[in-house]
Amino acid sequence: MNFNLSCCKDFSAEYVVRDTEDGIRVVHISADATDGARTLDLKFSWQIPDVRVNLVWTPLGYTSRNIGANWSGYSESYAMRGAPVISDLDYSDRNRQTIACSDAENSVKMHTGVVEETGMLDCVVKIAVAAPVAHYECDVRIDTRDIPFYRAVADVRRWWETYPGMKPMPVPDAAREPLYSAWYSYHQRIDVDAIVDECRYFSKLGAEVLIVDDGWQTSDNSRGYNYCGDWQPTPDKVPSMRAFADAVHSTGMKFMIWYSVPFIGSGSEVYKKFGTKTLNRCGSSETYVLDPRYPEVREHLIELYRRAVTDWDLDGLKLDFVDSFRQNNNFCEGMDCRSVHEAVDRLMKGVSAALREIKPDILIEFRQSYIGPLMCTYGNMFRSGDCPADSFTNRQHILALRMTSGGTAVHSDMVMWHPDESAEEAAYQLTAVLFSVPQISVRHSALTPRQAEMVADYLVFWKKYRNVLLDGEMSYYGCGANFPFVSSRLGDTLVGAVYSGGVAHIGSMAEETVIVNASPDRRVMIDADFSGEYCYTVYDCTGRETASGRTSPGVTGRIDGVPENGRIVLTKYRY
Known part of the structure; x- marks a missing residue:
């Protein structure tokens, strides 16, 4: 590889390349100002032949994985x-090149684009x-090992x-346990007694945490943020937040509440204090984004959350809209840093x-989208972006998060469905989020039996x-087809889900292999090396047994009559 490094004027820059292991290069980049501190722009580039590169994966690309030309974004x-x-990957989801940067704070832009004249990348x-x-200084890591691309991405983490x-x-x-969210089920219409009743119901099913979302701090139900900033419970909805927390705790569940971190409305009391210390206005609304470069703004927010957790006995906070803090190059008296990121x-x-x-x-x-390596140091739960009743998008969000989040608990967006859907249809919302902690947001009184x-x-x-689902070794099959089969293996157990195509691409069977049929196709082909006989049991989406049998050794398994969103449990037969 021939590398090129350039930087803005008033800086000199250099790089040093070291091979840390076969197929991995780490390039150390350093830059020094020639005349006092300055803002810095660096560009580091190289070219490789566009050979067997099929797709480009990025953490926020989701289903957009096209390569693009070198003039694209x-x-x-x-x-x-x-x-x-x-990550650039080939037609078999194997790594061609995975690029990462150690700078998780500043703006880092990456792309690999085709040079039309030469076919180079x-x-x-x-x-x-x-x-x-x-x-x-920073490091750029270039991984060209011939391994599954998602393992190259996991190594980056x-x-x-x-x-x-x-x-x-x-x-x-508790971050790894099922959770009940009141957002889609109640939105801003907070009803303490009803939500505590939801806790009684869902705690018996295994949910261990409640999140009360937007609405507890305002009587207004118009879904805007003009009333954010003071963060006191509105008496007509929540007469006492401490009593609310105590009631939730009495059901055995932990209690979290929502905050919009940067927003203050012009009608709030805190706006009188910090209205001149904002980054920008949110569109045409009367909502503003606080500027965290003022130390008193940071101190205010830290004390606000500290007091809430202490006074109300909260178990956690849902801290929202952190990505609304955007870089602003204005620098005013009283700020202690220029960078909003810092x-x-x-x-x-x-x-x-x-x-x-x-x-x-x-x-x-x-x-x-605030899910990077720095965010992992501040929080321990990453949730899929909002996608109400959209099982496909929820799944794509979650799989992207799983690749970069390491041990941080990955949560689904809140699961909901229309009451008229059958159990099999509603189950798509849950089987789609199999490889994440499920957040449920339906009213139990609206559930059919x-x-x-x-x-x-x-x-x-x-x-x-x-x-197995959260800690196992993940395998993602068919990136170009939006991952029709995904699995996780831990020890002697494998759990996989067939989302389309009817094939479970397992490779080698585990002592216990579970396949969720998250599709309407009732025939499941098991593409695996059966080194012996396996007994299997088929269940529908409510857990009722519908069939059982035994596979033949050495033969790719085919099991018919697997119910929609049902599952197959296979265990190795002992003679």
Whole structure:
């Protein structure tokens, strides 16, 4: 590879290449200002032949995986958005080149684009440091090993964790348990008694955490954010937040509430204090984004959350809209840093430290797209971006998160469905999120008897195989077809899901192999090496047994009559 490095004027830059192991190069880049601290722009580039490159995977690309020309756009990350990694993969989902950067705070733009004249791939990493610096350094990691691309991406996550300040926040067991969210089921119409009743119902099914979302702080139900900022319970909905928390705790569930971190409305009391210390206005609304470069803004937010957790006995916070903090180059008296990215890092580190001092097992949830390696150090729950009743998008979001999140608990977007759907149809919302912690947001009183059976069975099933689903070695088949089969293997157990195509691409069977048929196709082909006979049992989506039998050794298994969103459990036959 022939590398090129350029930078803006007033800086000199150089790079050093080292091969850390076969197929991996780490390029150390450094830059020094020639005359005092300056903002910095760097461009690092090289070319490779566009041979067997089929797709480009990025953390926020989801189903958009086209290669593009070298004049097309970039995948951008910074502290509050995405992650600095991009992967080129071949027609068999194997890695051709995975590029990552150690700088998780500043703006990092990456792309690999086709040069139309030559058929080469332009590989570019652009770094923009918004705060003036006299010296800067980072590493760019280039992995060309012939391994599944998702394993190359997983190795990047482990690589990030080797850098100072990149150790993920501990994940308490409660972050890995099913959760009830009141958002889609109640929206801003918070009803304390009804929500506590939901807790009684869903706690018996295995849910262990409640999140009360937007609405507890305002009487207005118009879904805007003009009333954010003061963060006091509105008496007509929540007469006492502490009493609410106590009632939830009495059901055996933990209690989290929602905050929009950056937003203050012009009608709030806090706007009178911080209205001149904002980054921007949100569209045409009367909502503004606080500027965290002011230390008093950060101190205000940290104290706000600390007091809430202490006074109301909260078990966690859902901290929303962190990605609304955007870089602003204005620099005013009273600010202690120029970079918004750096200021957000200071803010979120302060929040995490203050809350963990009160409760070491505090739960902190973030939502796509703020899911990068720095965000992992501030929170321990990453949730799929909003996609109500959209099982396909929820699945794509979750699989992308699983590739970059390591041990941080990945949660589904809140699961909901229309009451008129059959149990089999509603079950798509749950089987789609199999490889994440399920968040459920339906009213139990609206469930049909079969829907209720389905939900109860799913949660029992999910909890039984939780460690396999969350901690096992993941395999993703068919990136270009949106992953029609996904599996996770831990020890002697494998759990997989067929989402389309009717084939479970397992490779080698485990002692116990579970296949979820998350499709309408009632025939499942098992593409695996059967080294012996296996007994199997088929269940429908409510957990009722519908068939059983035995496979023949050495033959690719075909099992007919597998119900929609049902499952097959295969265990090795012992003679």
